[in-house]
Amino acid sequence: MTHSESELLEDANPLPAALDPRLRAQFTFLIEADKLKTVLRQSPLAAADRRENDAEHSWHLALMVPLLAEYADEPIDVGHTTKLVIVHDLIEIYAGDTPLYDTEAGTSQQEREAAAADRLFGLLPGDQAREFRSLWDEFEARSTPEARFAKAMDRLQPLLLNWMAKGGTWRTPGVTAETVRARKAVIGDASAALWEAGKRLIDEGERRGWARSGGQAR
Amino acid sequence: MTHSESELLEDANPLPAALDPRLRAQFTFLIEADKLKTVLRQSPLAAADRRENDAEHSWHLALMVPLLAEYADEPIDVGHTTKLVIVHDLIEIYAGDTPLYDTEAGTSQQEREAAAADRLFGLLPGDQAREFRSLWDEFEARSTPEARFAKAMDRLQPLLLNWMAKGGTWRTPGVTAETVRARKAVIGDASAALWEAGKRLIDEGERRGWARSGGQAR
Numbered sequence: 001m002t003h004s005e006s007e008l009l010e011d012a013n014p015l016p017a018a019l020d021p022r023l024r025a026q027f028t029f030l031i032e033a034d035k036l037k038t039v040l041r042q043s044p045l046a047a048a049d050r051r052e053n054d055a056e057h058s059w060h061l062a063l064m065v066p067l068l069a070e071y072a073d074e075p076i077d078v079g080h081t082t083k084l085v086i087v088h089d090l091i092e093i094y095a096g097d098t099p100l101y102d103t104e105a106g107t108s109q110q111e112r113e114a115a116a117a118d119r120l121f122g123l124l125p126g127d128q129a130r131e132f133r134s135l136w137d138e139f140e141a142r143s144t145p146e147a148r149f150a151k152a153m154d155r156l157q158p159l160l161l162n163w164m165a166k167g168g169t170w171r172t173p174g175v176t177a178e179t180v181r182a183r184k185a186v187i188g189d190a191s192a193a194l195w196e197a198g199k200r201l202i203d204e205g206e207r208r209g210w211a212r213s214g215g216q217a218r
Numbered sequence: 219m220t221h222s223e224s225e226l227l228e229d230a231n232p233l234p235a236a237l238d239p240r241l242r243a244q245f246t247f248l249i250e251a252d253k254l255k256t257v258l259r260q261s262p263l264a265a266a267d268r269r270e271n272d273a274e275h276s277w278h279l280a281l282m283v284p285l286l287a288e289y290a291d292e293p294i295d296v297g298h299t300t301k302l303v304i305v306h307d308l309i310e311i312y313a314g315d316t317p318l319y320d321t322e323a324g325t326s327q328q329e330r331e332a333a334a335a336d337r338l339f340g341l342l343p344g345d346q347a348r349e350f351r352s353l354w355d356e357f358e359a360r361s362t363p364e365a366r367f368a369k370a371m372d373r374l375q376p377l378l379l380n381w382m383a384k385g386g387t388w389r390t391p392g393v394t395a396e397t398v399r400a401r402k403a404v405i406g407d408a409s410a411a412l413w414e415a416g417k418r419l420i421d422e423g424e425r426r427g428w429a430r431s432g433g434q435a436r
Contacts, residue, residue, distance in 0.1 A: 018421045037274045046252040056255045056414040059277035062304045079297015086280045204234045
């Protein structure tokens, strides 16, 4: 679910006024961030019969970064890449999750997300508001090796979940194996080896009938 | 819930045999890690009426590390500290969560957790099994500034959630404000400022009747 923009979680039970104002702003932001645990994605969990939420997804990417960094085609700073995946979905607290295969929502997505970023990171003290906004901008622009690798993790993780679900969101109406390949190809911008592995999963999924064969549906 | 130790998630739908064996082991571990999303903690979410799971909690800590690192009393490597919080609860996939105020479970906890670590990290290629085991050992031993700060985040985060719940697990039978202070005091091993803030929340919670007054109940 997406929460009302007009109300902060912390408003329901304000922190003690005696707290240092900077720390109070940081705690207010951290409490507000709790909402990420309620933003549902399309991906089904492998371990339970429910959809994944953004906080769980972000944690999973943060685990993948140090584990798979060896496959990056350009050297990456693991700590910085981890920061990128930790913050990359935060703005969905206000902007909601846009499903990968939803092309209509995609058009207004950028505007909604930029407004959400202004509002959310604006809760932080000025220096940190700029720092976190710049992490999110870097992820979105994919202009650094770290951002490209973070994006690759963001596309590879649901691929593993869809494999475990024997299709998962690959079965979305209008989606074919070719659509999946097209949306996942950015993995190859960060790592040829991981994209090779990703393609193997999609190819094998298509062979088993978990993703429709044929050209791109739209 | 805690899953059977005898069955890997990946067993239910084995990855293509054609994958490189090292990458296959890494993917198998990453799929198994999905189980962390089903290990429930005692803490209530601030954003929804349900308990938090370990994956959500670990993500929240990873967000706190760069945000609150400025309060560390000793210099810390933010990237390394983030790694520690990302992996710190992984072994609960097999060992389960031990509630902070449950002193009986605490006695067998160490053994169960060491066995869980052997099993879980043993899924990884040897070099990474050693690397991840050593991260978990470091967190547990609190022998580095990074591990002490990671532990402080682990104790501070539920304090914020309990504040938002107007008590939360502070209301556990047998627990008083003094018990809470005793269990949270490790925050002060990493940061005097954050422990000062934590105490303010507990003191104010006690004043408002969200935590029982009086000496330590046991």
